[in-house]
Amino acid sequence: MRIIVSGGGTGGHIYPALATVQRLKALEPDTEVLYIGSERGLEGSIVPKAGFKFKSLKVQGFHRSLSLDNFKTIYLFLKATREAKKYLVAFKPDVVVGTGGYVSGPVLYAAQQMGIPTVIHEQNSVVGVTNKFLARKVTKVGVAFPAALPAFKANLATIVGNPRAQEVVDGQGSFDWEKLGLVPDKPSVLVFGGSQGAIKINASMVEALPNFADKPYQVIFVTGSKRFDDVQQEMRTKNIVPADNVAVVPYISNMPQLMPRVSLVVGRAGATSLAEQTALGKPMILIPSPYVTNDHQTKNARSLANAGAAEMITEESLSGTTLFGTIDQLMTDEKQRQLMAEAAMKMGVPDAADQFIALIKSVIK
Numbered sequence: 001m002r003i004i005v006s007g008g009g010t011g012g013h014i015y016p017a018l019a020t021v022q023r024l025k026a027l028e029p030d031t032e033v034l035y036i037g038s039e040r041g042l043e044g045s046i047v048p049k050a051g052f053k054f055k056s057l058k059v060q061g062f063h064r065s066l067s068l069d070n071f072k073t074i075y076l077f078l079k080a081t082r083e084a085k086k087y088l089v090a091f092k093p094d095v096v097v098g099t100g101g102y103v104s105g106p107v108l109y110a111a112q113q114m115g116i117p118t119v120i121h122e123q124n125s126v127v128g129v130t131n132k133f134l135a136r137k138v139t140k141v142g143v144a145f146p147a148a149l150p151a152f153k154a155n156l157a158t159i160v161g162n163p164r165a166q167e168v169v170d171g172q173g174s175f176d177w178e179k180l181g182l183v184p185d186k187p188s189v190l191v192f193g194g195s196q197g198a199i200k201i202n203a204s205m206v207e208a209l210p211n212f213a214d215k216p217y218q219v220i221f222v223t224g225s226k227r228f229d230d231v232q233q234e235m236r237t238k239n240i241v242p243a244d245n246v247a248v249v250p251y252i253s254n255m256p257q258l259m260p261r262v263s264l265v266v267g268r269a270g271a272t273s274l275a276e277q278t279a280l281g282k283p284m285i286l287i288p289s290p291y292v293t294n295d296h297q298t299k300n301a302r303s304l305a306n307a308g309a310a311e312m313i314t315e316e317s318l319s320g321t322t323l324f325g326t327i328d329q330l331m332t333d334e335k336q337r338q339l340m341a342e343a344a345m346k347m348g349v350p351d352a353a354d355q356f357i358a359l360i361k362s363v364i365k
């Protein structure tokens with residue numbers, strides 16, 4: 001099969017695309033893959049490292065209010081569509097797959113104009129702007145949540161879960177704890193604020209850090225690459241030196257190897273992270289980002305909290321004290337964690353990549 005995938009901006013859109021082509025390659029090693037991403041998104045560094053051919057386009061999003069910048073958005077969209085057509089002519093894909101983010105707009109739009117089958121994946125229960133636009137001419141849609149189905153024409157969309165969930169469940173390979181200065185056989189808490197880190201979570205963690213010394217568990221605190229220096233600076237200012245059982249790192253590039261091995265996950269409530277955490281059956285503390293469209297992370301977090309899989313802390317009530325208190329309470333209550341893990345697992349889709357691949361194959365002429 002020859003497949004072009006496109007999706008980007010943040011990890012939540014990139015990893016489902018990567019998980020799909022990685023699984024395809026494992027099943028059918030002669031699969032040819034081209035990834036088209038945006039110039040400025042995280043995909044520029046993540047995709048080539050994963051070993052896939054990568055081309056980039058310059059795109060930007062629409063402003064919600066009337067703005068002259070929207071003319072530039074349209075200009076860039078049309079220019080990117082022309083460039084995408086050149087890549088499509090040269091690569092001759094059997095199918096073009098989009099996983100959301102502005103960049104998938106021109107790539108799939110170009111494919112649709114050229115009569116090439118297209119498939120989109122929607123990770124959220126609230127459908128993104130680009131996917132809404134592409135839905136008019138798309139061949140098939142895979143969604144992670146039933147709540148997204150009514151946004152598409154009848155029989156167009158199918159529930160497949162989120163392909164990245166399968167990647168973390170398959171989670172092959174070992175994890176190098178020593179590289180983080182930690183040990184392999186201790187209960188561990190993973191704290192991260194989505195693919196980019198979160199300012200308030202970072203600040204609260206810095207405040208909480210001294211409390212973790214001498215605890216019978218260890219902590220991996222992921223700040224987000226672009227926020228790492230600020231966190232280091234804040235720790236120096238406050239004279240905080242993390243104890244031996246705490247690792248402070250900018251980013252985890254091998255999450256499918258780490259996440260299966262932790263006892264508790266603390267983070268935002270982005271769709272892709274939640275797909276991973278439910279498929280693995282991880283107890284979670286969720287601090288939804290209030291800065292996203294339609295406050296969709298709060299809805300995500302609330303549904304998990306209602307099912308008993310997560311404790312939710314609002315950004316407003318988050319502090320070093322609430323964060324440490326909730327983490328410590330759960331890390332010292334194995335029975336409670338077990339109940340949460342069981343509730344989480346019931347909501348997971350561990351074979352999502354296979355389901356999405358079956359959908360992709362069904363559209364190839």
Ligand SMILES: CC(=O)N[C@H]1[C@@H](OP(=O)(O)OP(=O)(O)OC[C@H]2O[C@@H](n3ccc(=O)[nH]c3=O)[C@H](O)[C@@H]2O)O[C@H](CO)[C@@H](O)[C@@H]1O
Pocket residue numbers: 010011012013015100123124164192193194195196222250251252253254255268269270271272273274276289292297
């Ligand atoms: C602020 C924002 O707009 N967030 C959106 C963005 O989330 P964003 O991309 O931040 O977050 P998600 O939680 O959906 O996905 C993060 C992904 O990055 C990975 N990861 C994270 C940190 C790290 O160090 N290493 C690593 O590999 C996670 O394992 C996961 O696969 O897209 C999601 C999917 O459309 C939306 O639901 C989110 O609301």
